Amino acid sequence: MVHEILSFQIGQCGNAIGLQFWQNMGQEHGLNAAGELCKKDLLHAVDNKDSFFHQYESGRYVPRCIMLDLEPRVIQSIKNSDYSQLFEQRNMFVGEDGGGAGNNWSSGYMSAIKHADSLMDLIRRETEAMDLMEGSLITHGISGGTGSGMGSFILELLTDYFPKKTTQTYSVFPTSVNQVKRSEEGVLEGQYGDIVIEPYNSLLTLLRLTSYVDSVVILDNLALHNLTSAALFLPHPSFANINKIVSDVMTASIAPIRYPTTMFNCLSDIVLSLTPVPQLHFLMTGYTPLRSFDSQAQMKQIMKTSVESVMKRLGKMRNMMVSIFHPLHSRHGYISVFNVIQSNNLRESVWGVRQTVEQFRHRARYLPWAEPIYQTAHCPWSPYQMQRHRISGLTMTNHSSIVSFFKSTLSQFGKLYSRMAYVNQMQNISGFLELREELEECKLSCENLISEYEAALGKEYPKPVSEEYIGIC
16 A cells, blocks of 8 residues: 655745756656646556655546745746646645744744644644555755744644654755854854844754754755755856755655665655654755756766766765764764665666675664664666656765754753843744743753764664674565
């Protein structure tokens, strides 16, 4: 039976990335802008559309997604785009006053509570149309008020109503592109971002990501900007370029579900392989080769890819889409690794992966208690699309050095909170009277998360999985 996944796009960032994601999905599954199958001669192609699309009696496919925002600009642009007919209009929610959340977590959260019944009706209508809901995939940005505040409420709602379903998020955290330096402790310092209360928004959302999510893929603006600039040879990449990179990562990460093979055919299998310890569920990701909208022009600048070269690039920490501090001789190490290799030559792919995996296991540093879990899924290219390159690769990595990102976030939060800066303004604007208590709880939660990662560096840390599970891996 098909495992169905419900997608959420929350806030301006989430909806902008989401539109590009569904454009990618439509092209890879042979759908035009109206959701109609273009190549009828490939009706029997082995691809699993039903996990992410409804099919109507007319034969039209519609994404299983809910779009949420408190101001209408981005959703209205989707309605006016060429892909407006692809989406179910009833699943687009915009706040009544259209004023947005003012980049304030508490405003976004309180607005979501105000519209709780309407939001639940949207979720209920989608889930009742499913035969077997496996989980949720959420895309949101943390900088603003809607992606952080309303996103936090949606996570609480899903946990209350679907506690046994898998939830994975793609969370875009803020980091300044300019004036960034590192302290002696490896903490990112300098200007945090364009919105002064971003550290509050980040930590308030991080509490929910820690408590209510099975797997969090962390992306941050600094790393995305630098990788996009270097890969596409653009000194100032646009948001469209960055959104394209993120959407490619998302489509590649669910390729094993959409093109089923013998393993990792559902979201829960992928999440379980990456999170042997449930508390340590924050992931880094990398993708190669990165490409722009003009793929034909860029092909001249991309070297011929092989399985070995792709796997080696995926194993380099500098290609990760999150800014971390990882000294050469640190105690940090891998907890688990999951790769997706897309190639139409399965025999070459399997042989190349076997050779590279053995080299990686000997070279890579795992935490003392962690078994060298290194999983790889092999997926074909879409039969509906012209092949972009011979081989592409995605890695999703659970690595203890992600703790430096949390230390940076907590450091920036402390600079504001030690002076109680803007707390009264946030509280008065939103009417969220328990904001100070909430901030204290978030600070404690982040400190506990950091302590958990630091404890994982030691040999005495509890073993994450049983010997029986290790044998299966």
